[in-house]
Amino acid sequence: MQPVLADVYAAAHVIRGLADGTPLVPSPFMSALAGMDFLLKLENMQPIGAFKLRGALNAVAGVKGATGVTCCSTGNHGRGVAYAARARGMRAVICMSELVPQAKVDGIRALGAEVRIVGQSQDHAQAEAERLVCDEGLTEISPFDDPLVIAGQGTIGLEMLAARPDLDTLLVPLSGGGLAAGVAMAAKAIKPGIRVIGITMDRGAAMHESIRAGKPVEVEERPSLADSLGGGIGMQNRLSFPMCRDLLDDILLVSEEEIYHAMQVLYYEDRIVAEGACVVGLAAVLTGKVRLSGPTATIVTGRNLDMDMFTRVITGQDVRLGDKVIAGVKYGA
Numbered sequence: 035m036q037p038v039l040a041d042v043y044a045a046a047h048v049i050r051g052l053a054d055g056t057p058l059v060p061s062p063f064m065s066a067l068a069g070m071d072f073l074l075k076l077e078n079m080q081p082i083g084a085f086k087l088r089g090a091l092n093a094v095a096g097v098k099g100a101t102g103v104t105c106c107s108t109g110n111h112g113r114g115v116a117y118a119a120r121a122r123g124m125r126a127v128i129c130m131s132e133l134v135p136q137a138k139v140d141g142i143r144a145l146g147a148e149v150r151i152v153g154q155s156q157d158h159a160q161a162e163a164e165r166l167v168c169d170e171g172l173t174e175i176s177p178f179d180d181p182l183v184i185a186g187q188g189t190i191g192l193e194m195l196a197a198r199p200d201l202d203t204l205l206v207p208l209s210g211g212g213l214a215a216g217v218a219m220a221a222k223a224i225k226p227g228i229r230v231i232g233i234t235m236d237r238g239a240a241m242h243e244s245i246r247a248g249k250p251v252e253v254e255e256r257p258s259l260a261d262s263l264g265g266g267i268g269m270q271n272r273l274s275f276p277m278c279r280d281l282l283d284d285i286l287l288v289s290e291e292e293i294y295h296a297m298q299v300l301y302y303e304d305r306i307v308a309e310g311a312c313v314v315g316l317a318a319v320l321t322g323k324v325r326l327s328g329p330t331a332t333i334v335t336g337r338n339l340d341m342d343m344f345t346r347v348i349t350g351q352d353v354r355l356g357d358k359v360i361a362g363v364k365y366g367a
């Protein structure tokens with residue numbers, strides 16, 4: 035069942051005091067450039083450094099009588115599930131492959147979760163999570179295709195419209211679509227005329243390709259500055275695909291060079307350290323890909339970035355992403 039506005043209000047109650055109330059602040063530089071108010075919802079200030087804590091807390095709270103939870107995300111969802119489970123006194127087992135960097139393993143362990151390292155790929159880690167569900171009775175929590183996760187992410191929409199009822203457009207970073215589905219559903223239920231636009235990188239835009247094809251499709255995953263936006267939407271997607279298809283007014287794509295520049299803008303103009311995934315909304319405005327028609331907000335979704343990569347970007351050096359090289363450009367040059 036697709037979640038509705040009442041589920042988002044229920045989620046807001048669940049996460050109160052734990053993951054709510056992040057600031058919505060104006061960006062003077064972006065506002066001047068756009069000629070209207072441009073606001074940033076600072077989810078990078080969440081305790082785990084990303085918005086995924088909202089959905090994870092709501093989903094973990096919904097697990098009744100199970101012996102614990104599991105997932106196979108090594109990124110922000112894994113952190114969210116680990117943190118949420120500890121907050122609820124529940125066991126969490128995060129499955130990952132042998133290829134995952136030690137820093138990520140340590141980060142998840144520091145949040146109190148058990149880490150299970152299996153095999154040479156994400157598929158092996160996924161198989162282990164499924165085994166834990168069958169053999170040990172754990173509940174697997176999807177990063178985006180879960181009604182409680184979507185409702186949890188939707189609380190961002192509630193908070194933005196409570197702070198600024200005059201918002202005209204929301205620019206939402208898009209990957210598996212749990213964030214965009216929840217925010218669009220909540221925002222449109224409260225303010226039907228609001229525009230919600232999903233933005234993602236042009237390398238491996240799984241939701242965009244799936245909506246064009248009319249069904250979930252697989253895309254080749256390639257390294258990106260917006261690494262949190264990588265990955266597929268799941269061939270068995272039940273919720274985030276139809277919700278994004280039906281609720282988003284548009285989906286826009288930005289290039290790695292455009293993300294690189296937007297990371298510099300957010301850092302130098304607003305002094306914010308954030309992942310590449312966060313700046314796709316800024317990039318769409320900076321490149322003129324989106325025409326703004328009133329007060330606009332985007333979500334600074336997380337801060338869990340590779341500091342070596344980030345340093346290269348803000349100092350204007352070349353960045354290598356697999357077989358692709360982004361030529362360095364100094365900010366303001």
Ligand SMILES: *Cc1c(COP(=O)(O)O)cnc(C)c1O
Pocket residue numbers: 084086109110111177178207208209210211212213214262263309311312335336337
């Ligand atoms: C997960 C994530 C997204 C995208 O959210 P989806 O629900 O998968 O679309 C964007 N930014 C960051 C930092 C994330 O961790």
